[in-house]
Amino acid sequence: MIEVRELTKRYGATTAVDALTFTVRPGLVTGFLGPNGSGKSTTLRMVLGLHAPTSGSVTVDGRPFTDRPRGLRHVGALLDAGDVHGGRTARAHLAVLARSNRIPLSRVDEVLEEVGLAGAAGRRIGGYSLGMRQRLGIAGALLGDPPVLLFDEPLNGLDPEGVKWVRGLFRRLAAEGRTVFVSSHLMTEMEHTADELIVIGRGALIAAESLTEFAARGRRLSVTVGTPDRAGLTALLLGEGAEVEEEAGVLTVTGLSAARIGELALEHRVLLDQLTTRTASLEEAFMELTADSVEYLAGDAR
Template structure:
């Protein structure tokens, strides 16, 4: 379990993380989301004791990570797959990690096989592709068979087969009762993988809840196509619906599909399409983090002002 309480980090006059409080529990995959510059990487580095917090605390199973002399046995982490010595082989890199944490050397070959790098174990890391480096980083996280695992953007550089493999790995680790905390900007993958979400923006907590509850914040919509779009849009607006028009196509929020169909029938408006759309994680994320994005285009600003 990871317990974060009122965590704050300042760099001079800049506050990267402010007053974060949330818990990452075992037995589930928790996604860690936020716009660029939101403080995700800084938070993960404070969890691992790489950055000291300005105030607040982080506990892993009741203790700070720095208090654990053989850290890989307690927490496995992938923060940056590029932070390895390119002149070493994959096996040499993992062997050094195993020796420093008193992990049996037999474990090195086990994790190399698990991540699909057994045939590349003797090759220099400098010749690895980005996807192979990601797999090596995951192998390092798994090396100590830890109960807590952290991954920062673990899918970068992976091909579709690799993405499916990682998705299954995270689900299996959580099913074994481990704490799995995954930072990613890929909404589709979080929809397929995460049970819980922690969402931050500009260093502050936006939400900490189940994926289903968070996605529902985006609101379900209904796509309607009708030659009577202007009349139907006016009728729906009278009922308090939010309506976006694009030619004959209406995107409606706030009124269910059945009610739209009944309204169109009552006023003899033909419908060529009536398609309910469930709420999506991406839609909820974009709406709830719009005001917290550190880097926004002119079009983003125009949309948020509407």
């Protein structure tokens, strides 16, 4: 379990993380979402003790991660797939990690096999593709067989088969009772994988809830209406308290059902040639919730 309490990080006058409080529970895949620059990577680095918080606290299974001398046995993490020595082979890279954490060297070949790199274990990492480096980073996270795993944008560079494999891996790890925390800036990456979501923007918490609860935010119905008398129908709909937008010759209406719009059109003898109900997607709900954060941070460093 990861527990974050009033976690804050400032760099001079810039607040990168602003009083975050949330819990990441075992047995679930928790997605960590936010626009680029929202503070996700800074938060993950504070979880691992790589950055010291300005205030607040973060613990892993009740203790700061820095209190654990053999860290890979407790937390496995992939923060930057490119942060490896390109001149080493994959096997040599993992062997160094294993020795420094007193992990049996036999575990190196096990994780290389698990991530699909057994055949490339003797190649220098500098010749790896981004997708292969991502797989190597995942192997490093799995090396100590830890109960807690953190991944920062793990799907970058993976082909469709790799994406499918990673999603399955996360589900399996969670089913084993591990805590799995996965950051992303794309809702589409998480909607088929995550059980719970932590959503932040401008370093502050926006939502901490199940995927089902978050999905309900995207169930705002709108109705697409086509009519030769757009001005007349718009006046009728506004009179009923609806919101109406016109684009490309059709009306998008929120606040009224398709049935009620049809009744009004019939009552006032307005011809309709289109009447379609649509539901906002999870991606649209995410974009709407974080829109201000994207605009605010567009020119800032992450």
